[in-house]
Amino acid sequence: xxxxxxxxxxxxxxxxxxxDGVRLxxxxxxxxxxxxxxxxxxxxxxxxxxxxxxSEWFDVEVTHESLRCTTLGSLKPQSRxxxxxxxxxxxxLGGHMVTGHVDTVGKIVEIVEEGFSKVMKFSLPSRxxxxxxxxxxxxxxxxxxxxADCGPVTxxxxxxxxxxxxxxxxxxxxxxxxxxxxxxxxxxxxIETDVIARYVVRLLGESYLENLNKERETVL
Numbered sequence: 001x002x003x004x005x006x007x008x009x010x011x012x013x014x015x016x017x018x019x020d021g022v023r024l025x026x027x028x029x030x031x032x033x034x035x036x037x038x039x040x041x042x043x044x045x046x047x048x049x050x051x052x053x054x055s056e057w058f059d060v061e062v063t064h065e066s067l068r069c070t071t072l073g074s075l076k077p078q079s080r081x082x083x084x085x086x087x088x089x090x091x092x093l094g095g096h097m098v099t100g101h102v103d104t105v106g107k108i109v110e111i112v113e114e115g116f117s118k119v120m121k122f123s124l125p126s127r128x129x130x131x132x133x134x135x136x137x138x139x140x141x142x143x144x145x146x147x148a149d150c151g152p153v154t155x156x157x158x159x160x161x162x163x164x165x166x167x168x169x170x171x172x173x174x175x176x177x178x179x180x181x182x183x184x185x186x187x188x189x190x191i192e193t194d195v196i197a198r199y200v201v202r203l204l205g206e207s208y209l210e211n212l213n214k215e216r217e218t219v220l
Contacts, residue, residue: 004095004144012079022062029056042084045142045190047100082142095144096137106191121167129164131193139192
């Protein structure tokens with residue numbers, strides 16, 4: 001379990017296709033002070049297991065399943081990644097409960113400067129829309145963020161596979177200490193929806209959701 005509060009930005013030293021998956025070596029001495037083989041670390045939002053490490057680097061093995069669900073397969077030497085070690089029971093939960101299990105890959109479609117912040121809009125498949133609500137939580141590239149707004153894409157050029165959007169507002173600190181400050185329009189990103197929202201939707205069922213708030217009232 002993670003909080004979505006990035007501890008360090010690491011740099012990919014190598015990406016090796018082993019045939020069984022991809023082995024990444026990431027340089028990040030900031031997170032290796034108490035490193036252990038087998039521990040979990042979030043790499044741009046994806047929970048990975050440390051299989052080897054040195055004083056300044058650690059290796060993870062990315063399975064075919066993770067390659068299908070995340071952007072980790074596109075990483076190359078010198079790529080920058082957001083890193084967070086797994087939470088301890090005594091840690092403050094500064095962001096929100098993040099599992100490190102990436103749901104889908106979204107794409108950034110708009111960046112607008114608004115005062116000292118930047119408002120970024122992301123598109124993603126509509127099947128994930130039920131887990132979004134204004135002022136709710138979302139994880140982008142391992143960073144815990146608040147949903148500023150969300151809704152369906154109305155452009156005639158949208159497709160069924162990418163017809164939902166959400167936006168977030170980033171303060172300078174977040175842009176400085178994560179990879180999000182260098183993100184560009186068209187770039188793909190790892191998205192994890194709020195785990196609590198996922199359980200609520202599963203518990204209540206789709207029939208409940210179809211009637212929820214149609215008249216701005218709660219279905220009993």
